[in-house]
Amino acid sequence: xxxxxxxxxxTSLTPETIPLIEGIYHEQxxxxxxxxxxxxxxxxxxxxEHMFAVTQQPVFRITAWQAxxxxxxxxxxxxxxLGGKSISIEGATRLQFGSDGRVLxxxxxxxxxxxxxxxxxxxxxxxLIRKRLNVAGKPVVHEDKKP
Numbered sequence: 392x393x394x395x396x397x398x399x400x401x402t403s404l405t406p407e408t409i410p411l412i413e414g415i416y417h418e419q420x421x422x423x424x425x426x427x428x429x430x431x432x433x434x435x436x437x438x439x440e441h442m443f444a445v446t447q448q449p450v451f452r453i454t455a456w457q458a459x460x461x462x463x464x465x466x467x468x469x470x471x472x473l474g475g476k477s478i479s480i481e482g483a484t485r486l487q488f489g490s491d492g493r494v495l496x497x498x499x500x501x502x503x504x505x506x507x508x509x510x511x512x513x514x515x516x517x518x519l520i521r522k523r524l525n526v527a528g529k530p531v532v533h534e535d536k537k538p
Contacts, residue, residue, distance in 0.1 A: 393492040394456065394463050401451040401467070406443045412436050417493040424499035435497070447472040461488045469501075 397415050400408065413432055416422075422429040422438065429435050442449055449471040456465045462485065469480045482501025489495040504521065 392458060392461060392463065392488040393494075394458055394465075394486070394488075397486070397494065398453050398456065398465065402453055404439065404449070404451060406440070409436050409439050409443075412439070415493060416497070417489050417491070417495050420494050420497065422497040422499075425501065425503040445473070462486065463488070 393415060400411055400415055412435060416432050416435055418432050419430070420432060420435060422435045427438050429438055449469065452468045452470065454466045454468060456463060458464075465484045465486065467482055467484065469482065471478055480501055482499055484500070485496075485498045486494050487496035
């Protein structure tokens with residue numbers, strides 16, 4: 392399991408280090424998050440290339456990890472700027488490693504609303520829906536965010 396190598400790659404990720412993905416992800420690996428469902432190392436690399444194309448100053452901060460057998464969980468915070476606004480997304484990733492130590496399955500878990508509420512038109516609508524569906528009728532306030 393190349394978990395520490397993967398963590399080091401994510402925390403120092405730049406457009407220039409994307410090609411190192413071939414030593415970390417198996418050529419048949421799968422990657423899934425709320426917006427992507429990719430197969431193969433080329434499609435996975437394209438996700439990171441796109442990330443650098445549409446965001447500014449993207450940085451992954453690893454906050455915790457644990458591993459057992461060929462499975463690992465990694466908790467992270469993804470900080471970036473989009474349209475001049477600073478955004479932080481908190482999430483977790485379940486990783487399954489192959490016999491050669493490279494990632495076979497990568498599955499991200501994070502709340503897409505944390506990103507979508509940042510967009511002007513759709514964000515207003517989503518905040519209204521979130522408020523109406525909340526039991527107390529109050530906006531959801533995360534300790535690191537304001538309503």
